[in-house]
Amino acid sequence: QVGGLAGFGARPPAEVARAVNQVQRFLVEETRLGIPAIFHNEAFNGVMAPGFTVFPTAIGLAAAWDPQAVERVAVLIGRQMRAVGMRQALAPVLDVARDARWGRVHETYGEDPYLVSALGVAYVRGLQSQDVIATAKHFLGYAVTEGCQNMAATAVGARELYEVHARPFEAAIHLAGLGAVMNSYSEYDGVPIGASRAILTELLRERMGFTGTVAADYMTVEWLASRQAVAADKQQAGLLALAA
Numbered sequence: 655q656v657g658g659l660a661g662f663g664a665r666p667p668a669e670v671a672r673a674v675n676q677v678q679r680f681l682v683e684e685t686r687l688g689i690p691a692i693f694h695n696e697a698f699n700g701v702m703a704p705g706f707t708v709f710p711t712a713i714g715l716a717a718a719w720d721p722q723a724v725e726r727v728a729v730l731i732g733r734q735m736r737a738v739g740m741r742q743a744l745a746p747v748l749d750v751a752r753d754a755r756w757g758r759v760h761e762t763y764g765e766d767p768y769l770v771s772a773l774g775v776a777y778v779r780g781l782q783s784q785d786v787i788a789t790a791k792h793f794l795g796y797a798v799t800e801g802c803q804n805m806a807a808t809a810v811g812a813r814e815l816y817e818v819h820a821r822p823f824e825a826a827i828h829l830a831g832l833g834a835v836m837n838s839y840s841e842y843d844g845v846p847i848g849a850s851r852a853i854l855t856e857l858l859r860e861r862m863g864f865t866g867t868v869a870a871d872y873m874t875v876e877w878l879a880s881r882q883a884v885a886a887d888k889q890q891a892g893l894l895a896l897a898a
Contacts, residue, residue, distance in 0.1 A: 655692045657872070660703035660740065667705045667738050674739030694789070697731050697781075698745035698761055706734050712747060712773075716763040721776035728777040732784025742787040744836065744869075746777040748822040749797040756802035767818050771825035778830035789869055790826050791836035794853055795819045799840045805881065808842045815842070816857070824862045834867040837874060846882045848874040849894040870895055 656677060660670045674693055682688050696702035699709045709715065709727050718724075728746075735743060750770050751762040763770040778788040795808030795815055808815065826832040835858065837848045847853050848870060858864045878884050878891035885891035 655694060655742070657694055658696070659693055660695045660701060660706075660738070664704055666703070667734070670703065670740070671738040678739065692742050692787075693740040694742035694744055694787075695735065695740050696745065697735060697743035698747055699727075700731060701734050701740070707731075711760045712763055713760045716769060716773060719769070721772045724773045725776040725780035728780025728788075729783060732781040732786040735786050736784050741785065742789060742834065743781055744789045744791065745781070746774050746788065746790055746826075747792070748774045748790045748826065749792055749795075750819050750822065751797040753798065753802050756797050756799075757804075758797070762797065767821045771822040774822045774826045775830045778826045778832050782831065782833060787833040787867075788826075788830075789834040789836050790823055790832055792838035792840075792871065793820075793823060793835045793858060793868075794838055794847065795842060796838035796840055805839045805841070805877070807844075808838070808840045808847075816861075820857065820862065823858075823864075827862060827864050827866075832864070832866060834869050835864060836869045836871050839871055839874065839877065841882065846878055846884055849878055849884055849891075849898050851898045854898040 659673055678690050681690050699711050700707050707730060715724055747761040748770055749762050750765060750767050751759040752765045763773045781788045795810060798808055798810050799806035800809045840847055842850060842853055854868055875891045875895050876888055878894060879887050885894055
């Protein structure tokens with residue numbers, strides 16, 4: 655995979671397309687196995703790069719209470735991504751946000767799990783109708799950590815974690831065929847979620863029936879070693895993440 659080529663490089667669409675084509679041509683024609691990469695980008699209210707259409711942030715879209723409008727937004731985002739060769743979006747954000755101290759409330763569809771579910775399903779349907787993989791995030795309970803800190807412990811019980819915070823993901827899995835899920839940086843029951851078999855396998859795959867890809871958030875593996883201290887180094891951290 656190749657990450658953030660458009661967003662982090664701040665490149666307009668034509669340049670993104672040329673860069674994607676150059677990289678893919680090299681991978682297919684010049685490497686031993688000839689396997690193309692999947693290019694991804696942030697896209698929760700539009701492709702995060704110059705020259706693409708920008709829509710209201712997710713909390714603004716939620717204020718319309720209009721799943722059909724969100725689906726149309728996602729269809730256009732998917733068309734624009736596919737046009738430049740990017741086939742995976744790091745969106746939608748399906749965290750249920752109920753505390754304004756959390757710094758990412760604007761990325762969410764708000765505090766009501768039914769509304770978050772309805773709009774999340776609409777976004778996934780629209781995006782994936784364009785053959786672009788949706789990546790729902792952040793699994794799980796990212797918006798309800800202690801003190802609303804980025805890497806603190808998720809501070810709810812098991813029933814609430816499932817009934818409130820997992821429900822939007824479950825809806826997207828069963829009603830829209832969600833292709834990918836991204837883990838939260840937080841921890842639950844003393845274990846960082848990026849290395850938690852209880853969350854990523856027993857809950858997500860076995861109980862909720864998810865069969866797609868689990869994508870690590872950008873710093874997950876590194877921080878398992880350097881900040882959360884559950885691994886001695888990045889190699890061991892990577893093994894822990896794979897085992898989860």
